[in-house]
Amino acid sequence: TPPKLPDVGLKEALSMRAMLTPVRKHGTRGLVDLLRVVPMMMPELMDEWFESELLRGAVSAAGIHHITLGPFAAATGYNLLHQHIYSDCVFHNALFVKGGTGNLAETLLKSAEYAGVDIRTRSTVQSIDVANGVCSGVTLEGGETITAAKVVSGLDPTHTFIRLVGPAELNPSFFTQVQNIKYRGSAVRIHFALNSLPGIKGVSQDQMGTVFSISPSIEYLERAADAAKYGRISEDPYVEFTIPSVINPDFAPEGKHVLSATVQYAPYHLRNQTWSEELKVQLKNNVVRVLENYIHGFSDQIKSFAVFSPLDLEDKFGLTEGNLNHGEMTLDQFFFMRPTMSSAQYKSPIENLYLCGPGTHPGGGLHGTNGFNAAHEILKQ
Template sequence: MTAKRYHVIVLGSGIESLVAAGYLGKAGLDVLVVDGAESVGGTLVTREVVPGYRFDSCLDSPGYLSPAVVADLALAHHGLKYSLGEPLMVAPRPGGPALRLSADLEATAGSLRQASPGDADRWPAFSDRITTLAGLLTDMYRRLPPRPGEGGVGDLMTILRLAARVRRLGRVELMEFLRTFPMPVADLLDDWFEDDLLKGALGVVAVRHLALGPRSGGTAFGLLHQQVGATAVPRGRPIISGGVGHLAWTLEVSARERGVEFRTGTGVAQIVVTEGGTTGVVLDSGEEIPARAVVSGYDVRRTFSDLVDPVHLDPEFAAMAARVRYRGVAAKVNLALGELPDFTGLDATDLRGTVVLCPSLDYLEKAYDHTKYGEVSDRLALELVIPSVSDPSLAPEGGHVLSAWLHYAPFHRRDGSWGESEREAIGDLALRILQDAAPNMANAVVGREVLTPLDLQDRFGLTEGQVYQGEVALDQILFMRPIPGWSHYRMPVGGLYLCGPATHPGGGITGQSGRLAARQLVRDQKKGRGRRAWT
């Protein structure tokens, strides 16, 4: 029996793969999604680790969820419900009033005034400045990045649109944009504020999943990237009803409604390439499935080192692919709790957003100093959420689930790899830090799950534990993402595309990579671009 030949095979069932599959199905193409995991979702998966407690095991937030994707794929129709936690971010202050950052500028100013009247006065201007500058990135992330030197009509139009958008900023804002991009976030925050707790909390946002400290150049861009799509500082985290896995489920239902087929529980062993173009994939079982195009939701290393025979790659391209930086530096701890943490100065209503435990930029920088030498500091910064406050269905009555990212935990350890003892040690360290801020945590923990950077790689396919499939740094964004010269999703192997967060605009901007990759493929199909006719 001859295997069905698909228009497109999508590799992986992470969010960007599901988005790409949905758009391709909507365009009328025959699409098959293949994933070695038993269920869809990739890094967005909600599962029961401790009986009765359901965790967002890896990522606990989709980041900025593109409204266009939600509308185009009718996700609300398929049951997607989400809201922003309010306050957006809080931080307990030992011996003093807690920090509360809210979508309401006056409410935030009122919180800041307790520690620094000057900071309260400056906050509205700072929020407006950061929101304006991040707005420019938001526009850039909605479309294909211009490719310097290409000279195509599409690139020229993108440059003209961008130039018009920049011109509307005005001279002062343009100068601030150019000044801010390469700055260390510590310098930016020191220019504006006095309160160490405020600066520490915002510093954590800026270095999220970066192997950089707050005094490293380019981390102010990290803050802007994490503000894309936001109308307030910091950008709130969408709380998905039923857990982040429900977002994956709605995307799967939407894709199936558009005719997309799924094969889970079987991985891909090889992308088949013949005469410079892909002709399909070979599964781990040895079965070959033909297709006119392959869209990989995997990162550059996994796609081109593991799945494509290097004989089909230009040596220069292969060398650039090998130079993509990953450097995962975060570990994850999920806790099943019998009661809410009793943070100083915070009540249950304050715990709907993000809680940050980082007293200052100096504290965060010292934690990073250890990372440079492949070590884990004994004083980590924690960024945590308690989604059960907003969604009680995630835990038994009276119980809660807590998910915390630990900064920093380098994938590459000087003393070797991550083993069981190192996993338990960093889990214990996280608990000690939590107990310092909320003493009742000593007896509140019912169970836990600890994910080291190595676990993130082995369990979720994240190279070096990097959840963004490559650092979102100044030399790995826009036309340089994933590889300079190949930012438009179409790879040098004919019919092969990338669609994951490894591509423009990068991690934390959910749906945009998949949407843009699918649009590029459909555009190529309509133009008859490539080795084969799309019939």
């Protein structure tokens, strides 16, 4: 758990010591390397390690995941490190949940029910009930009120505080802090239903169950990011894709396959245009054209497709501005500044209301650390 500044007590100091233990094992050199890499831009870091432009581009791509910035932006080194905290030092780690990510949720569901937890789905929360700075429960869309000693939100900070609590119940200073959180979603998910297993140049069939990154050079990535600066979709986007039906055959009928792509850059905030169906088709065509360079006859294999823009991710999944990490993973929004200085310890300024989603430290990813830390903070109360 990040320390609460400026009041750093003994418990906070011990907590920070535990967090720094892995770095301390590498001695002074490890600490210096960490402090150097965090604020660096990817080309600077790559210059120290690699000569091959293909390798430089592939590694740099890991430093721009789900941010609006290109690899030449400062502190993309930090995003690179964050993306690989739990990857066992493997770039673009190709670890998959057997049966799909939904199976992880099902496993957690069964474990929680075994422990006696009452879980209700399809129960949309209309408001988080707060009076005089104290949270007492939630109200569902149907009007039902559920009282609780503690309320823990896995939604992003804006959704939690602005939409569900409401500005009237927030301290003006805290309201401004939440309003200033940067989301700037710029990634689109596109799912292709294919008539057959695509043939990727230079890749054998037994190598298909991995993550593929279309990032031929650092300059290619930077040009793709340039479009987002001016509120446009990339003509030649950065594409990262998997073929999940190779690992999980149940994802598609026998002989058919699914290709799932994450595409950057396609900003939530567009200039002089909106996220229309026509624009989504245009982006899909840009992606198909890029993939055709590596998958011969890809366009002929497409049976159907679905495009989820940042606006779709916001409307359908409650992700503010379509950011999967509940806020950009940038140097000004990490550790004791995530999501804000006054709520970085998972406990919000509102009594009995806590956060546990990726908008808190240590950010996004399928690791569960946010919830683990939040649970420990709640148990301390």
